[in-house]
Amino acid sequence: MENESIIKVTGLSKRYRIGLKEELHDSLASSITSFLKSPFKSFKNLRRLANTSDESEDVFYALKDINFEVKKGEVLGIVGMNGAGKSTLLKVLSRITEPTFGEIEIKGRVASLLEVGTGFHPDLTGRENIFLNGTLLGMSKKEIISKMEEIIEFSGVRKFIDTPVKRYSSGMRVRLAFSVAAHLDPEILIIDEVLAVGDYEFQNKCMGKMQDAASNGKTVLFVSHNLAAVKQLCTRAILLKNGEKIAEGSVDDIIDKYKSVNKLGIETVGKKIFSPSDDVDFELLELGLYNSEGKNSYNFEYIEEIKIEVIFKILKSKPNYYIYLSVVDQSESTIFVTSDEDLIDGYLCGTLKPSNHKYNLWIPSKILKPGRYAITINCCNMFYPNVKQYPSVIHFEIIDSKTSRGIKSLYRPDQIVAPEIKWEFQGK
Amino acid sequence: MDHLKIKKRQTWQLFSKRDFVDLMKYKDLLITLVKRDVNVVYKQSVIGFGWAVLKPLVQMVIFTFLFTYIATVEMDSSTVPFAIFNFVALVPFTYFSSALTASTSSLISNESFITKVYFPRVIIPIVPIIAKLVDFGIAMLVLGAMLFYYYYTVPGSIEINYNILYLPFLIILLVAFSLGISLWFSALAIQYRDLNQIVNFLAQFLMYAAPIVWPFSRFGYIADNIEKWCGMKGISGTIETIYSFFPLAGIIEGFRVSLIGGSAYSKMPTELIINGSISTLIILIFGLYFFRSKESIFADVA
Structure with a gap:
């Protein structure tokens, strides 16, 4: 019984008829005649809706x-x-x-x-x-x-x-x-x-x-x-x-x-390349996500570290500039924000020379619970309004096929992150 | 264990044992849908089921006024008041027209079921046919009250006799005819929405074509007039024969004979009823086949 096939599909095809392009009229006379003829045409079309036996161009x-x-x-x-x-x-x-x-x-x-x-x-x-x-x-x-x-x-x-x-x-x-x-x-x-x-x-x-x-x-x-x-x-x-x-x-x-x-553009595989325009001081060139094997990806295991590569161009050095990334979930709430302040104590990007630069950063494993996320990147001046904002530039997905921890976190929707916490048992 | 084979049905294998098994399995759905239709129609309305009474009653009052004071109709008997003559016919006809109208649009209004779940589609047009019987029953009670009233106030107007025993059969015939036509109309309407409009005209046309405001005994005269109008000699007999196959004629005359009785309505029009039953049976059986053959495309054309 175990190996018996319970559903067996053989040579299954389904045809539909799709609507053909409507005719356009360039004269009053032709629209009047077509109006008079339209009942016959509609009848023919409605009748054909159900009939998919002939191979014509509108059968799909x-x-x-x-x-x-x-x-x-x-x-x-x-x-x-x-x-x-x-x-x-x-x-x-x-x-x-x-x-x-x-x-x-x-x-x-x-x-x-x-x-x-x-x-x-x-x-x-x-x-x-x-x-x-x-x-x-x-x-x-x-x-x-x-x-x-x-x-x-x-x-x-x-x-x-x-x-x-x-x-x-x-x-x-x-x-x-x-x-x-x-x-x-x-x-x-x-x-x-x-x-x-x-x-x-x-x-x-x-x-x-x-x-x-x-x-x-x-x-x-x-x-x-x-x-x-x-x-x-x-x-x-x-x-x-x-x-x-x-x-x-x-x-x-x-x-x-x-x-x-389904290579739907580069974004879906976890990398986005931006076309440069020279009218701003900061230019994002490339944003990529990489899995633990160093492969470009957009879905990651719960137990996997995510590497983010940011390649950008500084056109004019300006102190007090910093780059920050926000990770937002599907309901648009921010999970966390991280900036290059974490790199050194201060804003590094503001001191960089006009040229192309690259940052690598890692989102630790066992933090984000399974689901879809987006990354937003900003370059800001501490004292001035935003210079450049990239809303939800890259999407990724966390799945959990290796452990049960990540999946279990889904049963508590009020829980925003799923970090692994150190527990210790002190028995008597 | 259930074993099911899904493939394109050939036109010659319209019915199988499985269809009946399925229909039995989904009988609770039919019951629930009928309950829904009955419950929902008069929800959030002040007089509720009063509408079931009011609809034929108002029409009867209008017709009585129209045909006694404005255009007089030659009646079968001077003892039967027009009001009762007319109402006895309006009660079954109102059932027929409201069941047909609701059933014709039933597949369209339940489109979301058809495109989302499987069940024997034939349930959908059957539901209004059954649900409207509730209205019909209420109208029949009012008719009964009216008969009582005239029985006591106008002596000799109502004489109920054994012919009332025909009534259950006449009601079955009425339901079967309504279902037969509805199967055709609902299956067509989902593909050709024009039917929703046509059915309104048809109901109006049939209201005058059936002997509702005129007595059936006048049909000979009407047929002669049609003959004269067409200018074709000797067709009045043919017209009468064709007309006898119109089920509503037999049903309505039958209702009069069962419920009014008296000298004017003493003889059951058996020929009318038999011919009407034959055409009803043909319409119903072919209707079922037609519906069945169209069923598989409902989800695609809805």
Whole structure:
């Protein structure tokens, strides 16, 4: 049983028809005739929407000849850029839309969460919406009644459970919706990244729930852009690009491949080069992030030191100038600020000669908890307003696939950093 | 264990055993959605379910005024007041038109379900068909009260007899016809939104095409007039035969015979009802097939 494939996808393709360019008219006569003809044209277009059998220029493949298998208890990540076909694949797998070619075999009860709170009606109470949402996700009434208490408890909105949902705050609504989804008991769980909207706490709840499902031997299909999440959850992954599966394998291999396939400019790989302009006294030329192996990167392990290289140009020496870097998290709050004052006791950059210079600095390991961060760089005069500011110039991501410390920190969203603290036991 | 194969359905294999298994599995969804529709319609309104009574009642008052004081209609019997003659027909017709209108737009208004979760799509247009039965039931109670009133105040106007036993069958026919048309309309409306407009015209047209403000006994006269107007000799008989396959005619005349009775409505129009049942069955079965064949594209065209 263990090695049996529970999902088998063979030769799966899905075609859609995309709209063709509208005609433009240069005369009144032609627009009038086209207006008169437009009902026929609209009818033809609307009819063609559903018909994808002919190969014409406006047919496009959202998925093209996809093959893969998922074994029981596996957590499969599906990664790819926007428009790669990830969501379409999930829609076909969850029977929302029909494939154009190919087939899928699924053994087991499937629950797919492409959105939380589907079917919530604002005028109904929380309790009524639990029934509505639950039955929509395929639960029976009996099942919902037996789990009602648990669902209400988990959601934490007990006080308002008999109040219409339209009076809920959006956070309460999401919590209730997720609580229903969390109490589904399928053998196969299909989850879209869109789940990971909402506040930090909610995201972590989602992640925790998925990890639970995975560790309980459920088969999970997980779609995400968030490589850290994929790396944390999944055992295997497939990579999609333009509707085609271009790689399949271990999570690490696929993530490496994803990074190399999607070189979205230099920033995404952790280095940014600036084009110089000579009208300021300070010019940032290059900002790069390097991992412990000295490789240019933009995602780092929690237990890894991050090396930052700053290459800059001084056009005119000015005392009292200093450079500072701020590390900000996703909610734009500053985690810490560091300046070249740390180098010597004073502002070094102000005393430098007009030329190109380079700083190396290191963010210590085991400080930043897993998540996305941005670095902002400034060059300031202590007594004058900012000379040059570079807002959020480079982004990076901390993941934790090596220890459990970093991940655990995610369950306490109020915790800003995750430093390792020295503890000592003094037994009697 | 569940074993599922997903692939493009061939047009010749429209129904499978799995469809019925699925439908049974999701019966609680149907019940919950019906409850939602019933609960939500009159939420935050002052008179609530009073609207279910008021809608046909107001229409009846308007028609009674119009057709007794402005344009008189030759009636079957002088003993039956126009108000009751009209209201008996308006109650089933109001159900038909409101169920059809709600059902036609049902797939569009529940688009978010269709594009986000799987369930047997046919549930969606069925929901308003069932939910509107609540309004229909309330209107029937008012009709009952009216019948009682006329029974005591206008002697000889109402004579209820064994023909009332036809009523359950007539209601089933009414529901089946509403569902049959709705399956066609809802499946078309999600791709061609024009149907939302068409259905309004259609409801208005059918209101006059069905014997609601005029007695069915006048149809012979109407058919003769159409013949004259067309200028084609001998088609009035054909028109009458075609018209007998219009289910609402049989249903409404049947309602009158079951509930009003008396000398004017003593004989159940069995031919009308049988022909109406035949066309209803055809519309319903082909409607189910049509809906099924369109179902797979709903998420793509919605």
